[in-house]
Amino acid sequence: MPSEPTILDTARPAPPADAGPPPDAAPPAEPGPPPRRVHRRLIPALAAAWLVPAAAAALHATDLLPLLVLLITAGLLRSGRTLFDRLILAVTLLLGVTAAAGLLFTVWPWGLHPVPVTGLALTVLAFTAAATGRRPTLPRPTWADAVPLALATVILRYLATPYLQSADPVQHLAALLLGEDNMRHLALVDVIGRLGGYPFLDASAAREHLLSQLIYYPQGWHLSVALLDGFVVPPGTGPGGLAAANQYIGWTFATFGLLTLALYWAAQWLPGRLHPLHRLLLAVLVGSLLLGTQLPRLLSSGFSTEALGMALTVVLAGLVARPVNRRREQLVLLGALLVGIAFSYYLFLLPAGLLVLGWLLIARGRALRGLGRTTLVVALATAALVPIVPLAGLLLADQAEAITAASGPDTTESRLALTGLGGVVGVALILAGIRRTGRVWRRYLPVAVTVVAYALGVGGLSIAEGGEPGYYFNKTVHLATALLIVGTAALVRLLPAPGRWRGGGALRLLRYAARGVLATALAVLTAFAGLNATGLVDRDRSLLLADDISWAERFVHPDLTDRIWIARTCVEADRRYPPVPGTVTVVVSKSAIRSYRTSLCLSTLQGTTAQTETGIYGLAFLEPDRTSELLHRIPGPVRLVVVDPLAGRRIERIFRQEPQLRARVTTVAAVVVD
Template sequence: MVGEDNGRHPALFDVIGRLGGYLFLDPDSAREHIFSGLVHYPQGWHFSTALLDGFLRSAGDPPTGARLMDHYVLWCLATFGLLVLALIWAAQHVAGPLHPLRRVVLVIGVTALVLGAELPRLLVAGYPSEAFGLSLAVVLVALVARPLHRLREQLILVGALLIGIGFSYYLFLFPTGAMVLCWLVADRRRLRTRPGTVAIVAVVTAALAPLIALIGVLVAGQSEALAAPGGTPPVETYNTILGLGALVVAAVLVRTNLAESTWRRYLVALAVALLFSASMAAVNLANGTQPAYYFGKTAHLVIVVLTIGAAALARLLPVPPAPSTDSEPRRRPITGVVPAVATAALVTLAVLAGTGLVGWTGGFFHRNGGNGTWAKDWAGRDVRAVSRTASVTNTAYRNYPAIPGTVTLVLDKQGLQGYRESIFLSAMQGTSGQTEPGIYFQIYNEPARTAEILRRVPRPLRLIVADPAAQQAIDGALAADPALRDGLTVVPLKPTTPR
């Protein structure tokens, strides 16, 4: 898991567990323990996992260091598993009653689409909040397309899901809110039968669902991040949306499916997701950049909506003929079953090959020129080949425990290396609040970054040197301004004497 967010999220998970609540409720106290940019970050996932982690540990101490990272990784895996299960359920719910043969093909197909497209990147790059928000959005899309028979349960679930999305990843609150609005308009006559429930759920949802978004935009100025550059190259995203979208929309438009209101509602939800993603791309283009980071997030929403739509394809598969209803049923010849089973097998094989999970190619959704998928690249990685960032961070953690009141940072050959290593080390040591001045600023080139760290970080300051080039950068900065030596301690990554 190589994304630098895998250093920030465990710190937030840790601090919420130690302080026992949402950080935005007491931002002044929270800033002493965490990077200020995370105080108003949507914390629904971190709060939920910290709460569950506390139940699992019972009276045990909160995890720290390597144990903290172990717990974090396990919750990330559990969250991704929740997303897979939510998609499998949603596709079957939207499809309605299915023949077992169609159901088997649909479950395999949905799982293959999840693992063969870009969604496993949520694990690699460290996006557990987005994965959790997508899981809630998936369930909501299914309920909007095929509402529950009991209106009261439908209203309460939809309201709870909107609140959960708002607290965990409020970027998805805008399109899912629009989907719910479309459902309310379509079912307005039915809603008139439960005016009390509608009013109560509407008031509670309207008060809580946008709360975190309003705090983030009005207090923390997070709207500026919408134009953030970076993210994966969009070519694979376009492949997924265009290729899968063409198949799904064509299947929905077949008379068998389009005759049902469920699929007309599904098309509305898909149109909302596509419009929202296109709007985010327009924001990037208006700011002079190519569709980037948050466009990729909105594209993930489109991908999961299309994955649910695979149910339309499954409904078109042939099924074995129904048993005879004669008073003396005749034995059904095996030749009547073979065509349906053979078709299902071929379709399943085509899906597995097309998504790159089997076969000699990476499938339709290539991650890079190496014909690989995110899932295969992650699962096939040699876990014994520890990255330099992980090795440096772990060595620094073992050799140099945190000192109360002292800022500890790692300096490496490249500024970006030291930046990442310092993020992970501060998360493991529980010092993300103290290390902020030495980590978060827009200089990554050396020796300029080292000189800036020495100028801006309060003393006492301890620098862990992971490469001779880093020591040269320190020596050069101190030679230019000897006053920077005050309160400074410089130590090698591997001390010559045991500690």
Template sequence: MPSEPITAPATPRRQVRSTASRRATPVGRALVLLAAAWLGPLLAYALGLAGLLPLVVLGLTAGLLRAGRTLLDRLVLAVALLVGALCAAALVFSIWPWGLHPVPVAGTALTVLLGIAARTGRRPRLPRVTVADLVPVGAAVAATVALGWPYLRADGVTGRLTYAMAGEDNSRHLATVEGIRAVGGYLFTDPDAAARIAPEGMVWYPQGFHVTAALLDTFLRSSTATGGPVDAFDHYLGWTLGAYALLLLAVAWAAGWIAGRQLDLARSLALTGAVTALCLGSELARFVVYGYPGETLGLALTAILVALVCRPVARTGTQLCLLGALCVGVGFAYLMFLPVVGVLVLAWLVRHRRSVRRRPVLLVAVALVTVPLAPLPSVAGLLFTRQVENVATGGGVAPRYDAFLALCALVGAGLLAGGLRLPVWRRYAGALAAALVFAVGFHAYFRVLGTDPRYYYGKALHLLLVVLLVGLGALALLLPPPWRAAGTRPGATGRILVAVAVVAAAVGVAGLPRGGGIFAQPFGARSTTWSAAWWSGTPARPRPAEVTARALAQAPVRPDTVDVVVSGHRREGYLSTLFLSTLRRTAGASAPAVYHLPLAEPARSAAVVAAVPGRIRFLAADDDAVGVVERLLAEQPELRDRVSLQRLR
């Protein structure tokens, strides 16, 4: 009897269809996510909601990280990663055809993040919000609002200029941000296009803050078009205050991260409050007064890096990426801190060389990006600017060494009380030593030059101050850990009251109520803190601000004409011209009429006509200024063909 052929049992059609769909699901899901990564930004841009996209990128980055225990840990580390990545990616944005347009930037960022999720198999996951997360955030927001209050309460552009003109650097940083928005990337990638908008000295200046602010501003506006001068000025002030809030948050977070299990909620409240109060009372408040947003961002990133070097995250790959991003961020934000950062990172690599060797591909990839990019602004500055000469310039500094001595003693007490037996605090001691050697080295450098320590020595002390504030968590080592001796501890209410008392003591020591304290500086006939002087209006410049506002309103821009404010008051014409040209986005074109000239009349006007070969319109702020220009034209009648005079009402 012939045998029947053996055949496989029939598979139900529904099962075949189900198996095929399961096989197609990963590809289909990837296509859907890729479409969402680009259609989402396109839709948000069309609806004017592109300002939400940076929050989406931040949330997705934090969700994909597997480092830190709390939501705040994830967000701080995500910010550090994104700032460094942006500084590197902006080199690409500067040369591709779309510039800083929100759609391609957000689409690319989301595509990369989704690719990382697919490669690692991770899904976005965030810890829940806790009260401990809210303490540093609330302190940073409250302190920033307090320090920014003069701007918030100011009446119109004249009122805000009154305070912004306390520091000339505000004009140059604003011009750089607007130049980056106009160029669509770093100024040095298109110096010819930037020449009219930004001063020449800013073309090769580290632009990490500026490119970050310019990109976020483009998202916020849902447009690459430049806003009006007043609107752009207000946005710049907002980004400056935002950078200061990030600094406060970074320092408080770093102090808590290093302290680790030594902190419970009450101690976290005490440490955060004390650190924030000392930041407000110290010279770090000067960053808002004089306008140092680049240094502000650089110090924030440095504080985070110090924390990660002392207490690394658990995953070596994540740690490598974070340190690489922070090195690039510091190099592009404020390159002066890069030597200390480099030493700390090298020490970490040597200390963890065994675990690093297990990730050779990632190590090489991070090194290929970090090693050439982190020092890029330094190398460019050495090649194309007078950077080395500028180190020995600037005003002198009068640091409060007694304040540094007090902080060193407090941190040292915690370290000697047992901290040096713990690896994390031994690493912190090494970081503190590096910052101290850096500051002492600058002091010795100026002594070798035969001059008193000057401007950049103060910057080295700022770094030392931040490292000391980060180390204040060592004071927790003087007390029993919160998980011991439970029967001898006060209750929750008592512990909170103790924390509040510690914060109040720090507020008093910092001199916040009345301007005294350990950081007080001489201001005229009295000594006070930068914060107290700022709140009282001591550095404010109401006259130049009022003249600038009048010129902005009464003298429309003329093509190929340089506007120069003239005033009978010394330095007033210089400041008004400087800020007027910045607000009109002509700071580069007007630079010959601003810099390296006398500050008083009539010598200044005579120097202006000699320095500017083209058309000049003098804007006279008062009758004395009118007389100065009229005498100049009477003495040199040939100037009337290219020089005109307008009296501001």
């Protein structure tokens, strides 16, 4: 086993073996024009690009097509030396390209149908292979590729506990209702699947199907989910109902899994070559810091769009701190990632753009020399695509006001994350600078400073508006936390590694054994310190959280008492009372908050969020005022689903006071016992 240079060594570290050359190495020469024989393979490749998806559709095997596209994309990349490197870069590249391609899918006649979508993707890949002269090839899998997969599997298995404890879809819906945003995101995914593209491109038509506040919401994640859903379940014309909710749950976990893999990838990519012992330690640190911070809240609260935007930004930051050794691929990857961030969660676009701009300014001569045409194409495409969603949201939906909101949830945990992880990374970077462990750490410093400064800037903007750092300050701190986790975990590179046995006498054997024992002991102590600091040992409170119970524990062991009642009532009302065209259906309970949540759930399952908007949002959470107000706000026919006797008596009192309401208001019962 090769020895690993550490801070104890005085020699210059060897170039990484699994992640390309160091960032200060001269870029390799780009391949020349492909030979003519490559073009002779283009015609059969183009034929296969359309025959394969058509055959898959005929055999009801379209669910295999996304995997095929992923493997070919990864096979055509040449950046990264391990299979995991290739796959994570290919996934993020495809997510960015898919976000942009959604504009085409929205206007062409086939929508998100799997056959034309796959045919187009394979056609582009065929032309790419012909233009570069490459054949799809993948690195041989090694044990190192299994480490991140094991990490993601363990974390997702733990977090999926409330869903795995029962096979009842109503129980799953109850757990999903813990995050209210899940209902709105599910509604948006459902509408995109039915419309076959982005709703914001035809806002007037979308208002007939979708809650108005979602029309200009960033929809990159939703389009990707709706697109992938179509490969598994044939696209339909009606709402997906409870079955769609269960599929949605799987995509939320897949997104959080991608974030987990992105954090591990960036943490191992940053330092380059790692000893196997350090890879295992890095996985422990990433997992413990992920579970011991606010980040599991992204899953429990339904912040999947933020999770995707964060994953793309983490990968982008890794590429900026340590560029790949293929310059064209570096440019294409950065452009695609910026597009993906803009379409998925553009709150992170500014720091991501600053990181890319900084990299271009620092490495412009070495990185762009001889790539004028590629640079121009990538720059024009990125400049044209990136502003679309942010400008639509800021100019047409006035989302800037929400970003500068001067109130919101408590920010104690955000401050703990910035000071705790920031302090560890700061001290370690100083140590790395003293030890001269490589330029890569100096390149990580601007990454950390940029995201932390951005979070502080958003908080300062809220203070300047006369309030306190609030909702979106916490969001920006989530990103800073993720990249500080990357820096903290990557510091395992500074620990000594076991040496390589080269034979010799007893004294050399003793030194070899002593170094191995020291390295193992330090790794174990570091792992224990990480697990203990994040509250994963003896279930102590994490030093990065304000409460004794972590966000992960709250999600794994939730109190579903009220949510189960809401889910049962919602499903029962959906079963008994299908939507009626021209009639607004809302649920009325003894509690205003129950009425709101159950109506939100029912409108999502029935695909009526546009029709029920005035009867759900903007109403007082006080009865009987809420019921009376919604009856006056909805101008046409109304169907009230009465779910308890107290609500029924309240409605009768309103009818006695205003008998004219009986002409357009119908009451039906769907009582579910608590």
